[in-house]
Amino acid sequence: MAMADLRFSATERDGVYRAIFERRDVRSQFLPGPVPPEVLARLLQAAHHAPSVGFMQPWDFIVIESREVREQIKAQYARENERAAARFSGEQAERYRRLKLEGILDSPLNLCITCDRSRGGPHVLGRNTVLEADLFSACLAVQNLWLAARAEGVGVGWVSILEPVELARVLGLPDTVVPVAYLCLGYVSAFLPQPELALAGWRQRLPLQELVHADVWGQPLPPGPLAQALDAATQGIPSGGKHEQNIKVRPVPGSACA
Numbered sequence: 668m669a670m671a672d673l674r675f676s677a678t679e680r681d682g683v684y685r686a687i688f689e690r691r692d693v694r695s696q697f698l699p700g701p702v703p704p705e706v707l708a709r710l711l712q713a714a715h716h717a718p719s720v721g722f723m724q725p726w727d728f729i730v731i732e733s734r735e736v737r738e739q740i741k742a743q744y745a746r747e748n749e750r751a752a753a754r755f756s757g758e759q760a761e762r763y764r765r766l767k768l769e770g771i772l773d774s775p776l777n778l779c780i781t782c783d784r785s786r787g788g789p790h791v792l793g794r795n796t797v798l799e800a801d802l803f804s805a806c807l808a809v810q811n812l813w814l815a816a817r818a819e820g821v822g823v824g825w826v827s828i829l830e831p832v833e834l835a836r837v838l839g840l841p842d843t844v845v846p847v848a849y850l851c852l853g854y855v856s857a858f859l860p861q862p863e864l865a866l867a868g869w870r871q872r873l874p875l876q877e878l879v880h881a882d883v884w885g886q887p888l889p890p891g892p893l894a895q896a897l898d899a900a901t902q903g904i905p906s907g908g909k910h911e912q913n914i915k916v917r918p919v920p921g922s923a924c925a
């Protein structure tokens with residue numbers, strides 16, 4: 668079969684890119700109406716078709732409609748967000764406090780995507796060296812759902828300002844299961860044209876060209892067809908964020924950066 672036969676039609680391809688570029692993290696634009704069960708089923712089906720290490724499929728999906736459960740999560744968020752705010756000082760702290768960073772009660776539906784770290788037994792194909800590969804897989808389920816949701820006109824917001832052990836307790840997760848993504852879902856009044864954080868002046872999209880290296884870290888692409896194509900592909904896309912490189916960050920427990 669010729670390569671061209673494997674391609675999507677131009678319209679189909681445009682649809683995929685449209686979902687990618689118009690997907691937004693939604694916190695402020697949720698409408699109260701419900702997400703119909705058949706739409707939610709399609710989103711979950713999209714998530715379940717994500718790639719996973721060793722075909723582990725480590726995810727589960729907790730569909731949270733209960734006001735009581737959501738109120739507990741919201742209270743947790745409020746505590747954690749105070750702790751997060753305390754990490755900033757002066758004017759930046761004030762700007763942080765003005766940001767809306769969740770839609771737990773504004774959205775009609777919350778969804779927790781989890782990762783069962785024991786699924787598939789002790790030796791999962793492909794997860795011998797990088798043990799976090801199961802967590803990466805669960806993140807891909809999140810992204811599948813996020814993109815499918817955009818195509819359905821459903822907004823999704825990821826809330827990570829939650830203490831995972833506390834979240835696991837409220838949701839009754841077994842010991843081997845960790846929460847990966849706590850998501851707020853619902854139809855929206857609008858999808859913003861740019862990330863809400865960019866519009867709020869918090870942080871801008873980094874220029875893609877600065878993030879592409881040639882062969883080894885730190886070596887820019889030589890002038891040539893790829894550099895030119897990148898310039899063309901990124902034209903008209905707002906960027907210009909500050910690219911902080913190789914600065915010391917707070918060690919992240921369990922990560923390669925620790």
Ligand SMILES: Cc1cc2c(cc1C)N(C[C@H](O)[C@H](O)[C@H](O)COP(=O)(O)O)c1[nH]c(=O)[nH]c(=O)c1N2
Pocket residue numbers: 690691692693694767768769824825826827828861862863864865
């Ligand atoms: C792992 C992870 C965790 C979070 C997020 C995202 C991801 C990938 N984002 C959303 C984030 O702010 C957003 O994706 C970026 O600002 C870019 O905007 P768009 O997603 O392109 O609209 C997010 N947003 C928010 O308001 N509260 C949050 O706690 C989080 N947490």
